[in-house]
Amino acid sequence: MTDISFVERVAIVTGAGGGLGKTYALELAARGASVVVNDLGGATDGTGADASAAQKVVDEIVANGGTAVASHDSVSTPEGGAAIVQTAVDSFGKVDIVINNAGILRDKTFAKLENKDLEAVLDVHLKGAFYVSQPAFRVMKENGYGRFVFTASNAGVFGNFGQTNYGAAKMGLVGLSNVIAIEGAKANIKSNVICPIARTRMTEELLGPLADSVSPELVTPLVTYLASESCEQTHEIFSAGGGRYARVFVGLAPGWFAGKGASVSADDIAANIDQIRAQDGYIVPNSIADELQGLLPLLKGEK
Template sequence: MSIRYDGKVAIVTGSGQGLGRSHAIELAKRGAKVVINDLGGGVDGSGGSSDAAKAVVAEIEALGGEAIANGANVAKYDEVEAMVKQAMEKWGRVDILVNNAGILRDKSFTKGSLDDFKLVLDVHLMGSVNCTKACWDIMRDQAYGRIVVTTSSSGLYGNFGQTNYGSAKMGVIGMMNTLAQEGAKYDIRINALAPTAGTRMTEGLIPEEAFALLTPETVTPAVLYMASDDAPNKTIICAGAGAYSVAKIIETDGVWLTPEDQTPEGIAANWDAITSSEGQTQPQAGFEQTVKFTGKAMTGLGLNK
């Protein structure tokens, strides 16, 4: 089976270099027409230049593909709307959105400013929201869409000095979990990439030999799969150095405590049973927890007859 995107239009944010550049070029190689969005700023989000985006467009055109450059700041909805309008006027549709743009303002929580915290959330979380919102009705009307959000192990598991970044990266998972339900009947599928790549953001943080293995090109196949017709839905794919895995949010089966044990002491006494992995599940929607808990309570109180 060959995965291709002939006749499809993709928008890849932050695609002037690094992971985004790799995603955009490989999508174009497989037939997609691509909007190369890049503000052209530094890793911390400062500055701006369209040179990087134009260079990627030139690369794609040299390969025989089609692409246009766009310098929208994903944190500004009016600029995002204009970017999507540009794609629609040029090609008449938007099939694939890869939310890749990001910045870093790493500092421990005690040293970091709230302004930096808000800026990181604006770019990573609201940037993903803005771009997805601007494309959503188009994808719904054409009954097709593939959306990728970029999460991180820093959000899934935590990373010292990245409270702002981790909060934003976990935020996109909450967005994905709900939009996967809302978009399903329109064949809009939304998934998350948790990449490990040697980019400007990770340089100097890991040994040189390991860094050399973490090329963006080893991550991009996961994006290509999530952008395909047969993509999964509501899935977190982790990728790096040619290795791929899936991260899942699970919930233990838990236990119901009698009314007299519904105390902090009761929880402490039953902690091993509450945290036992036996019977744990991966809920597909929030209401499943409610159904489980009320079912346990009804059984415990003898009301299930």
């Protein structure tokens, strides 16, 4: 049993004015963190703004005896991202934890998707995570400690009808987290991704009968763990919903090797497609180096 504490830790939670982000901010603050509660306060499609969204969560934290400040900057510009991190540094002296959670939806089928809906979704989810995480990473590197949690989605990792913009942005976050995990390793910076399933304003119409069983509070414990010093995992993806927590991973199977120096035709691919696709004996590479380590002996004729 660990007693997970955030005393003397400084956390930024983006999009923490409601939904999932609010539960993370409340929980981290209850466990002693000083929290920057960031939220633009707009509608689900990203339009509008309302400073009271973040402030209400700050008021609740303070009323509970915790420490928090509000930030109303948008994650979707470099200036906004820098201002959010600066708020943490100015208010609390550093930043130890970034939970990239802010998000919007502009669902359209691919045939009907307009450029403005692509841009808006990429700006908030993917570029927004860059804009907040990069200045935070620099502070963490200096301090030799950091924890990132990125919010992907099963819509990207597994796919979902009508969400090309959202799915691509969310899968992009997996790539961002993977590389941060590698570049941050020496400085004790860990980076992981979650794919949540929870009843919020974003999903209440989609979930149907599932809605009552998937409270946001059931995602919070995993995020709290990943944001903590107790978390030894990095470079990983987790699904969390309704009380089920499970690893999601990208695996590399042994495949089919044509032989050293062989020439290969499309017909050879067709003939061997079952072996190429077979999943037995996969590894979960943690870098390109892990993949090459398996390939090199084949290329050298050692296997």
